[in-house]
Amino acid sequence: MLELKDYRTRVHNDWCPGCGDFGILNAIQMALFELKLQPHEVAIFSGIGCSGKTPHFVATYGFHTLHGRVLPIATGAKLANNALTVVAVGGDGDGYGIGAGHFVNAGRRNLDFTYVVHNNGVYGLTKGQASPTLPKGLRTKSMPAPAIIEGINPLATAISAGYTFVARSYSLDVKHLKETLKAAVLHKGSALVDVLQTCPTYNDINTKEWYAGADLSSKAPRLYKLEETGYDGNVKDPGDTNEVNQKKGQAIARSFEWGDKIPVGLFYRSQEPTYEDMIAKRLPAYKEVPLVKQDLYRRDVTPLLESLT
Amino acid sequence: MDVLVGALKETGHDRKLSKYQVMANTVAFGASVGLIDYDFEIVGEAIMEGFTGRKAALGELNVKAARHGYDYMKKTFQDVFAYKLHPVRTSEKRMVIRGVQAVGIAKFKAGCGFQTYYPITPATDESEYLEQRQKDYGIVVVQTEDEISAVLMATGAAHAGLRAATSTSGPGFSLMAEGLGWAGLTEAPGPVVILYQRTGPSTGLPTRTEQGDLQFVLHAGHGEFPRIVLAPGDVVECFHDTFDAFNWAERFQMPVIAVADKFLASSYRTVPVFDTTGMEVDRGQILSEKDLSSKSLYKRYEFTPLGVSPRTIPGTRGGIFYTTGDEHDEFGHISENSENRVKMMQKRMRKLQLAAQLIPSAKKVNFFGPKEADVTIVGWGSTKGPILDGIQDLEADAIRCNFLQVRYMNPFPTELVTEHLAGAKRKVLVENNYSGQLGALIREHTGIVMDYKILKYNGRPFSQNEVYDGVEEAVNNGVKEVVMAHA
Numbered sequence: 001m002l003e004l005k006d007y008r009t010r011v012h013n014d015w016c017p018g019c020g021d022f023g024i025l026n027a028i029q030m031a032l033f034e035l036k037l038q039p040h041e042v043a044i045f046s047g048i049g050c051s052g053k054t055p056h057f058v059a060t061y062g063f064h065t066l067h068g069r070v071l072p073i074a075t076g077a078k079l080a081n082n083a084l085t086v087v088a089v090g091g092d093g094d095g096y097g098i099g100a101g102h103f104v105n106a107g108r109r110n111l112d113f114t115y116v117v118h119n120n121g122v123y124g125l126t127k128g129q130a131s132p133t134l135p136k137g138l139r140t141k142s143m144p145a146p147a148i149i150e151g152i153n154p155l156a157t158a159i160s161a162g163y164t165f166v167a168r169s170y171s172l173d174v175k176h177l178k179e180t181l182k183a184a185v186l187h188k189g190s191a192l193v194d195v196l197q198t199c200p201t202y203n204d205i206n207t208k209e210w211y212a213g214a215d216l217s218s219k220a221p222r223l224y225k226l227e228e229t230g231y232d233g234n235v236k237d238p239g240d241t242n243e244v245n246q247k248k249g250q251a252i253a254r255s256f257e258w259g260d261k262i263p264v265g266l267f268y269r270s271q272e273p274t275y276e277d278m279i280a281k282r283l284p285a286y287k288e289v290p291l292v293k294q295d296l297y298r299r300d301v302t303p304l305l306e307s308l309t
Numbered sequence: 310m311d312v313l314v315g316a317l318k319e320t321g322h323d324r325k326l327s328k329y330q331v332m333a334n335t336v337a338f339g340a341s342v343g344l345i346d347y348d349f350e351i352v353g354e355a356i357m358e359g360f361t362g363r364k365a366a367l368g369e370l371n372v373k374a375a376r377h378g379y380d381y382m383k384k385t386f387q388d389v390f391a392y393k394l395h396p397v398r399t400s401e402k403r404m405v406i407r408g409v410q411a412v413g414i415a416k417f418k419a420g421c422g423f424q425t426y427y428p429i430t431p432a433t434d435e436s437e438y439l440e441q442r443q444k445d446y447g448i449v450v451v452q453t454e455d456e457i458s459a460v461l462m463a464t465g466a467a468h469a470g471l472r473a474a475t476s477t478s479g480p481g482f483s484l485m486a487e488g489l490g491w492a493g494l495t496e497a498p499g500p501v502v503i504l505y506q507r508t509g510p511s512t513g514l515p516t517r518t519e520q521g522d523l524q525f526v527l528h529a530g531h532g533e534f535p536r537i538v539l540a541p542g543d544v545v546e547c548f549h550d551t552f553d554a555f556n557w558a559e560r561f562q563m564p565v566i567a568v569a570d571k572f573l574a575s576s577y578r579t580v581p582v583f584d585t586t587g588m589e590v591d592r593g594q595i596l597s598e599k600d601l602s603s604k605s606l607y608k609r610y611e612f613t614p615l616g617v618s619p620r621t622i623p624g625t626r627g628g629i630f631y632t633t634g635d636e637h638d639e640f641g642h643i644s645e646n647s648e649n650r651v652k653m654m655q656k657r658m659r660k661l662q663l664a665a666q667l668i669p670s671a672k673k674v675n676f677f678g679p680k681e682a683d684v685t686i687v688g689w690g691s692t693k694g695p696i697l698d699g700i701q702d703l704e705a706d707a708i709r710c711n712f713l714q715v716r717y718m719n720p721f722p723t724e725l726v727t728e729h730l731a732g733a734k735r736k737v738l739v740e741n742n743y744s745g746q747l748g749a750l751i752r753e754h755t756g757i758v759m760d761y762k763i764l765k766y767n768g769r770p771f772s773q774n775e776v777y778d779g780v781e782e783a784v785n786n787g788v789k790e791v792v793m794a795h796a
Contacts, residue, residue: 011642040626043469048634056631056642061623063468064633064643065461066491072458076465076473079449080423081624084469105454283447291449292470292622297420297590299446304414305582308404 004033011056020171020197021050024118025057027174028087031181032060037085045074047090047099049125051118054089068099071106071115078113081290082276085185086113093123096132096152107161107190111275114184114191117154118171120199121206128202135258141204155255158192159248159268165191166233166251166268170223171198172208176264183266189274196223196264216260226254226265235270244270312336312381316374332374339375343382345394352379402582408573409435411544412503414583415551416474417446420590421501423466423473424450425459430516431574432476432505456481460488460500464564467492467499468632470595470622472555474501478571479509479522486529492564493534495632496610496657498593498620499558499565503551506570508768517768518571520690520741524749526566527719533654535661537565538718542675542693544578546716552588553672560593560667561660562617568718570741572770573691594619601627608639612652616659665720673722676729678711684784685733686712687759689747692739692771699776708780715747723754730757737761737783741771765793 007029015021032042042060046052048067055062061084065073074088095103095117106115121134128142132152139146158166165187169177177195184191198208213221226233231254235247251268280287285294313336317323335356342352353372360368413435416424426436440450453459459475466473477485482504492500506522508514526538537557541550547569554565596619601607609630611618618639621628631641636653638644677697684703688696693714700710713729715722730736730751738748738759743766748759763779765771775793782791 038626040629041624043623045465053643056633059629061629062631062641063465063495064631064635066487066634069457069461069488069491072453072461073465073468075451075458076423076425076462076467077469077623079451079462080466080469080471080473081622084624101454102458105458279449282444283449285447286449290624291422291447292624294422294447296422296447296472297592299417299420301414301418301585304417304442305404308406308410309402309582 002033002036002038004029006039007032007059009057009059013053013057015050015053016201018198018200019050020120020195020199021054021118023171023174023177024051024089024116024195024197025054027177027181028054028089028116029058030174030178031185032058034178035182035185037185041083042085042087043074043077045070045077045086045088047094049091049094049118049123051089051091051094068094068097069102070094071099071102074113075106075109075111078111079275079279079291081292082112082287083290087116087185088113089116089118091124091131092117092119092121092133092154093131096154096157100132104157104161107158107163107192109275110162110164110189110272112188112190114181114187114193116181116193116195118197119154119194120197120203121151122199122202124199124202138205140202142202153255154192154194155267156252159251159255162190163192164189164270164272165266167192167266168194168196168264170196170211170264172211173223173264176225180266187269189272196262213260222260222262223264224261226263226267231263231265233266233268235268238270238272312340312377313374316377319377320370320373322370329370332371335371335375336378339378340382343379344386344390345392346383346387347394348396349376349379403579404582405577405579406544407434407575407577408505408544408547408569409575410438411547411583412476412551412567412569413438415548417442417448418585418588419552419555420472421474421555422448422471423463424448425453425462425473425475426450426477427453427456427459427481429478429481431507431571432478432481432503434574435476435503456484457488460485460502461491463500464488464492464497467497467558468495468623472501472559473499474503474555476503476505478505478507480512482522482526482529487531489536489564490530490532490534491634493530493536493657494532494634494636496562496618497564498562499555501551501554501558502564502566504566504568505574506568508766514768516571518691518741518770519766519768520570520692520746521743521766523568523689523718523742523746526568527750533658535561535563535657536719537561537563537664538568539565540568540690540716540718541573542690542714542716543573544580545583547573548583549588550716556591557664557668560591560617561664562593562620563660568690570691593617596621596625596628598626598628601625606640609641610637610639610653610656612639612656615663616656617663661720668717668720670722670725673717674725674729675714675716676711677714679709680711682709682711682734684708684710684735684737684780685730686710686737686739686776686780687715687730687747687751688712688739689715689718690741692741695771695773695776696739698773699780702773702777703780708784710780715751718750721750721754726751727755727757730755735760735784737763737780739763739771739776739779741765761789761791763791763793767794767796769796
């Protein structure tokens, strides 16, 4: 019988006290546990940044990769062994900056994996430079001057790129994050979970208090849950182009809502054929037996040689 | 044109000359074959291959046109033109094959299950060859968003337990440099990278050949990590070296790069059907669930005398491991410990010494010709053919030559190269590049300096005549560096 502690390692954690990464780490461990996934059947991949250390803290197969390159490596492993549950994690700089090309193209494939992005607006590991999500005009405490270019909208980008599950959560609401992650892992296809995260060391603007709305006259929390407003991001008939486009449009419009009110929850979900489904159309055995378990090592190449005589 | 009109008259198409003008090509083809007095049958077959289905009737018209050209040339030049071509009768079964095909077939033979690529000349043909046959051989071929993704996706698949490869040319390989370092540091059992060099730098002469990337391949990536670099010299070596590359990648857990070039990739060669006897897949040490049950905690990067740590395939119960591009301990967790760093560096680099011992000498270098000679030619890769041909001409003019072809660039066969070159009278380097990169490598490892260099960097491969002329110029006229420029 698996317990929550079976998903934890004893590796020393050196994240700053109060770091939003802790909430994400806990939510990942709890989601895997609640989904009753065998640790050896899960592989976690990360990029470079504070979040990059995540795999070392989870007792599954773990790959700490290169800056911006988590998705290619995770994709290769998943394609080699589609029986693995693949979760990729990374920072906003990692995924939406240096790895932006991979982020977009992974969405196009709709491979079955979950991508969790720690979105805190800064490059924490290199001491607080502006990340690709920091809005124009903001200046966090270690920046010499305010940002003069606009931040990227990761949710809108993901929907345009082809991710079939796009959600946002908050690192300090572990319960909501855990449920979101569970839905993302269960989703067949590419899932993006953008996690708003505090960086108590370098982001002195988007703090815990800021998210709680302490600076607003209403004192009302900025974050609100989409599902509590009657919003429905689910596509019921993926074959219905009108419905798909309407749902994408509604999700993209909502994703631009920022400021005093910020939506979290499921923006968009559609059940489309995955990359594995498409490969299986060419290689019928692909989905029945993962490639790593097939015997590819006694192939007869005589017909290929004969065809050239 | 008269001949073409004649052909059209025979078939009643002579009023549409403008429409059929393009058939002048076919007439010329027939004429060429007629001039050398070869059997016409082959002309007909070749043309009909290009006109199938609805176009068959058009094919017959073309054959007729070719026949007119053929007959005309035969009648007019039969006695004037001295060069004739006749088929060589052989009992041996032969193939017509290009480098990209030889590499592709070797990948199938080796059990490669995953190939990534980003479109680039001249490497793409190989990936397309694999993709066309993916259903029969069960291989996933992915066209990636760039070569960074290509090398890393293949590395991810290799770590997951699949034999994985990517193919590219210089510009793409440049993008792979950081990824190779990650593969090296994490001791990934691959990927196998096939680099088809073309003329650089930058876009250079993108459809032409060069041997300009050798030193880059040896050093691509920051820091120091083990890699195996080999350089096949012809289609037969492309086949065997590619096959071996997968065994080395898995046995020694490091990236393996095979360096070919545009000339080798795209040129058709007629060779006997490849001999596949003795080609055995060796996947190195892999621990199963059963092997692991007795161990309390599995160490993916365990310190071992030979440097290679037995690996597990993700998904194996009890085999959970961590891997990171940071320096790490035996479990694969990040470690800043200075002693651990030294031990890990030594463990990884020790695998190269092991590879040097286990790779058979016969694969590392080829040596052709007599032990003692007036001239010792040194080269690598696709210059092999022109050099072997050129040597025959030199012998005919009483210049005795032998030829050392270096096939393994890393681990470098220092002893073998020294043995062949130490007593050589005149050492002549032949390379398809500006600076003589193999010459520099030999000097680095052995201290031996080439006496003469014959270089060519106009984007074209060496010809047999250039090898002959180059050696003559060097040896008879004492020119230290001869630059060849035949187009």
